[in-house]
Amino acid sequence: MPDSRLAELITRHESDLLQQWMKAIAASGEPRSVLIKPEELKSQCTELLSEIRQGLQRGGRDINGSAWQRTRELLTEISRSRAQQGFSPSATANFVFSLKESIFQRIRTEHASNPSQLAEETWNASTLIDHLGLATMEAFITAREEVIKRQQEAMLELSTPVVKLWDGILALPLIGTLDSARTQVVMESLLQRVVVDSTDVVIIDITGVPTVDTLVAQHLLKTVTAARLMGTDCIISGIRPQIAQTIVHLGVDLTSVVTKSSLADAFKIALARRELMVVKKRSGSSAASANPGVI
Amino acid sequence: MTLLKTETLAIRSETDVVLIRQAVRRLCIEQGFSLVEQTKFVTATSEIARNTLEYGGGGEAALETHLEGLRKGVRVVFVDQGPGIPDLEQAMRDGFSTGGGMGHGLGGAKRLVEHFQITSQVGAGTTVSIARWK
């Protein structure tokens, strides 16, 4: 049900409300507020106040309704930019809450003669602004979480480099603990590289993985299977004796996977698969090297 | 949580299964899913749509896009008025037998999506709902 009273109030006193709101924001003493230029702040306040008015006119005070979508989007934009500029969640929410003072003052003036009306309007305006403030907080927190997630992904990419050992041979040295999310990222980037580099053999080295539990083993198996489906072989290397024991105890079936204890051994096999051979160069005198060394 | 839009498609023939795959793919792209996320979700859609056609005798699918805060989601609800599935647990466990037996493929589809819900009543029909959020 559209709320015309509050909307009307805002319409009639829009510029006054804006002025007082911006004064309240300035008075809040938030140190980072210098990061926002006065014109930008004014345009944010103007737009938000206008959206609030329209939201009230279109759809009443339930800010979760579709009539308030533009308003919610605007709050999200403002929150995000505050978050990126380093504002705290409270400071961002206070941007919205400081609108209360000016609106309450208006309401007091308008309904001075009618206490029950005054109380009702004040309550309505208060809960509305509370909800908007909370929505701002939520958007802020989500924006922060997105930043963290992006940073985590960037870290993940850095910590799982795919290395080309030779034409057609890739190595993936895994370091640290493997969790579900990380393994997904690793798997996807590895398989992309496989296509781009036309890889015949991938060596997944787990020397740097401290523990292997069932989940990790399953993830490794999935990666190997996916690579195989694409036409590439996998060798798992760097299996320490303790890990070998764990795998057997867990009952994980690695019999279909080639495993080697060292990356070097795995590389030898990879070369053999590609029908490549490492040959020692002959030195000047024929006595010095009877046969070229063959791996 | 806001429902952004919804579209219902009939599942009456094999070509419908392809059409639903393509429609769901479009929604996934709209909602910003990565390629792998899209592929998994569309494949799950294909599995369940085929199920609806072959076990449910045909039905329909409601394709929805949602917005919750900043998270975007795609949800598909498959409904049929077919014979229903007598043993849901068994159906969920049915793997893909290499011998060519069909299996329901539901267990596999479940692993491909974030939210999976199935209700079925013998003689009345089956409803499967799958969703993924970004």
Place this chain on the structure above:
Amino acid sequence: MERIPILQMGEFLIVSIQVDMHDRLALTLQDDLTTRISVTNAKGVLIDISALEIVDSFIGRMLANISSMALILDAQTVVTGMQPAVAITLVELGLSLPGIKTALNVERGMTLLRQAMSSAAPTLHTDDADDPPED
């Protein structure tokens, strides 16, 4: 009726799947291939799926069936060009398509087919148990 074209190159049959197949089209392909293998006495079949963005259990089973039927008719099958996202999804679905040879692209696929056809060659990309893990 629409069909997926099957090309012949000497002893090989080559199929490149470019469309999002509905089930009947897939079954038609299965039938057509089996017939062509028999008629042409082909020794190798290469199915390129690099354009397929979705491979669900039905298509997966179709590929497995083609491979098995071809083998009975004494022809090797290689599936080439599976996209990473598709591979990841198939694994998650629980389909590892054992017994199907795969290769990254058509060129490698042909090499693999020729090797597989000469009996002495090692088979590189199967899930068969005849590749014992080396220690």
